Amino acid sequence: TIELRGIKKIYKMGDQEVAALAGIDLDIHKGEFAALMGPSGSGKSTLMNILGCLDRPTTGSYKLDGSEVSHLTDDELAYTRNRKIGFVFQNFNLLSKLSAVDNVALPLLYAGVGRSERTQRAMHFIEAVGLGPRADHMPSELSGGQRQRVAIARALANDPKIIMADEPTGNLDTKSTHEIMEIFEDLHAQGRTIILVTHEPEIAACASRQLLVRDGIITRDEGRGVV
Amino acid sequence: TIELRGIKKIYKMGDQEVAALAGIDLDIHKGEFAALMGPSGSGKSTLMNILGCLDRPTTGSYKLDGSEVSHLTDDELAYTRNRKIGFVFQNFNLLSKLSAVDNVALPLLYAGVGRSERTQRAMHFIEAVGLGPRADHMPSELSGGQRQRVAIARALANDPKIIMADEPTGNLDTKSTHEIMEIFEDLHAQGRTIILVTHEPEIAACASRQLLVRDGIITRDEGRGVV
Numbered sequence: 001t002i003e004l005r006g007i008k009k010i011y012k013m014g015d016q017e018v019a020a021l022a023g024i025d026l027d028i029h030k031g032e033f034a035a036l037m038g039p040s041g042s043g044k045s046t047l048m049n050i051l052g053c054l055d056r057p058t059t060g061s062y063k064l065d066g067s068e069v070s071h072l073t074d075d076e077l078a079y080t081r082n083r084k085i086g087f088v089f090q091n092f093n094l095l096s097k098l099s100a101v102d103n104v105a106l107p108l109l110y111a112g113v114g115r116s117e118r119t120q121r122a123m124h125f126i127e128a129v130g131l132g133p134r135a136d137h138m139p140s141e142l143s144g145g146q147r148q149r150v151a152i153a154r155a156l157a158n159d160p161k162i163i164m165a166d167e168p169t170g171n172l173d174t175k176s177t178h179e180i181m182e183i184f185e186d187l188h189a190q191g192r193t194i195i196l197v198t199h200e201p202e203i204a205a206c207a208s209r210q211l212l213v214r215d216g217i218i219t220r221d222e223g224r225g226v227v
Numbered sequence: 228t229i230e231l232r233g234i235k236k237i238y239k240m241g242d243q244e245v246a247a248l249a250g251i252d253l254d255i256h257k258g259e260f261a262a263l264m265g266p267s268g269s270g271k272s273t274l275m276n277i278l279g280c281l282d283r284p285t286t287g288s289y290k291l292d293g294s295e296v297s298h299l300t301d302d303e304l305a306y307t308r309n310r311k312i313g314f315v316f317q318n319f320n321l322l323s324k325l326s327a328v329d330n331v332a333l334p335l336l337y338a339g340v341g342r343s344e345r346t347q348r349a350m351h352f353i354e355a356v357g358l359g360p361r362a363d364h365m366p367s368e369l370s371g372g373q374r375q376r377v378a379i380a381r382a383l384a385n386d387p388k389i390i391m392a393d394e395p396t397g398n399l400d401t402k403s404t405h406e407i408m409e410i411f412e413d414l415h416a417q418g419r420t421i422i423l424v425t426h427e428p429e430i431a432a433c434a435s436r437q438l439l440v441r442d443g444i445i446t447r448d449e450g451r452g453v454v
């Protein structure tokens with residue numbers, strides 16, 4: 001369960017302030033499938049980064065499964081990110097010196113999984129996103145949509161209970177998009193929580209809950225509590 | 228005018244070969260508006276990079292306005308890229324140490340435009356893509372869609388005759404997408420050549436010519452010669 005209260009993220013630029021998030025109250029229950037939409041620059045990635053424990057709010061409270069995230073130690077935070085949350089970044093964030101399969105295996109390495117099991121599980125997800133023949137390519141030897149799919153595979157590798165994906169199909173053709181959405185729908189059917197940012201209405205329609213963000217606040221919230 | 232004959236791009240990986248482009252013949256006339264579609268990994272960005280004089284084919288001929296590109300000196304190639312072609316990269320390629328407006332002004336700097344005119348023209352395009360209030364932000368202080376729009380503004384800054392855009396609206400919401408497509412349609416109405424990669428059929432529909440790429444070759448080509 002995710003509980004945000006009064007979340008603000010304010011950047012100081014000289015004597016100006018940019019409020020990326022201007023006061024977010026949000027509850028997301030275990031097993032929900034929520035789509036986050038809104039104009040470019042409205043605060044979606046900022047909100048996702050806070051939900052994913054990758055960034056801290058300027059003010060406000062974030063309780064994840066009952067624990068206040070701002071009170072967690074760095075080790076506890078890293079553990080939460082590694083075990084509980086699978087995060088797909090808007091700009092992929094692959095490590096350029098690791099091959100596709102090694103990028104996907106990285107969360108498993110951090111989780112202490114042994115080498116042969118790591119390779120086996122990473123290859124399972126590499127193949128699930130259609131990149132078997134590209135497993136040993138470096139990120140610079142992959143197309144944009146292939147890198148995006150490696151980022152998706154990496155988010156799923158550690159079998160997380162919560163999947164947060166920031167525009168996971170922005171660089172994908174229709175067929176690859178459908179394949180990825182089927183993966184998310186399967187994971188949701190298994191009881192996982194899915195939060196996905198998209199600007200495409202047909203993708204948002206796959207979710208049971210629809211949130212609209214504008215100028216750092218949530219202006220619409222439909223389908224709450226539907227699992 | 229663009230004339231490609233027998234264009235191949237082959238990557239050697241150990242004892243394997245990946246044919247990103249497997250033999251492209253293509254004519255694009257001045258003033259055409261062409262959309263390039265195809266599955267993830269099919270060769271679209273590779274083709275765009277060759278068209279944009281950013282990469283050389285393994286074999287084949289590319290004549291741009293009658294001149295064989297492979298025979299141009301480095302200086303002539305740089306001049307061509309700077310003056311004739313505005314290129315929007317799939318992954319934006321902004322310089323992280325320059326602000327948004329300075330990124331947009333960079334092609335003008337290379338073209339020898341004086342400082343105050345540079346700032347004026349760069350701001351014109353920054354505002355055209357809706358980023359006036361973000362002109363002094365660094366790329367790391369911008370959202371994904373804002374960076375994409377800076378990349379678009381930069382491609383237009385030097386008033387190029389040919390605009391090549393690789394998935395320019397992949398990270399944009401519907402409203403921003405429409406604004407960008409209006410800009411491209413205006414530029415086309417002024418007689419410029421536009422080549423744009425997209426995976427969205429509604430965007431491809433704005434073009435008069437539709438090309439489909441699969442496994443490194445062109446498998447469909449409709450609307451040829453329509454200007």
Ligand SMILES: Nc1ncnc2c1ncn2[C@@H]1O[C@H](COP(=O)(O)OP(=O)(O)OP(=O)(O)O)[C@@H](O)[C@H]1O
Pocket residue numbers: 134137140141142143144145146171172173238240245246247265266267268269270271272273274317
């Ligand atoms: N440096 C490289 N070494 C080996 N293979 C490469 C290299 N660069 C690209 N490729 C391969 O060439 C193929 C074409 O890549 P390209 O980037 O042109 O695809 P694309 O059509 O733009 O895909 P997308 O829609 O995902 O952006 C891909 O299968 C990719 O894995």
Ligand SMILES: Nc1ncnc2c1ncn2[C@@H]1O[C@H](COP(=O)(O)OP(=O)(O)OP(=O)(O)O)[C@@H](O)[C@H]1O
Pocket residue numbers: 011013018019020038039040041042043044045046047090361364367368369370371372373398399400
């Ligand atoms: N480090 C920063 N300093 C100042 N402003 C910032 C910084 N990072 C983000 N912003 C601003 O915060 C706002 C929200 O950014 P965010 O990345 O969350 O938007 P978004 O909804 O994800 O947009 P997009 O759909 O384009 O990806 C934007 O207007 C952006 O310019």
Ligand SMILES: [Mg+2]
Pocket residue numbers: 044045046090166370371372
């Ligand atoms: Mg974003």
Ligand SMILES: [Mg+2]
Pocket residue numbers: 143144145271272273317393
């Ligand atoms: Mg591409």
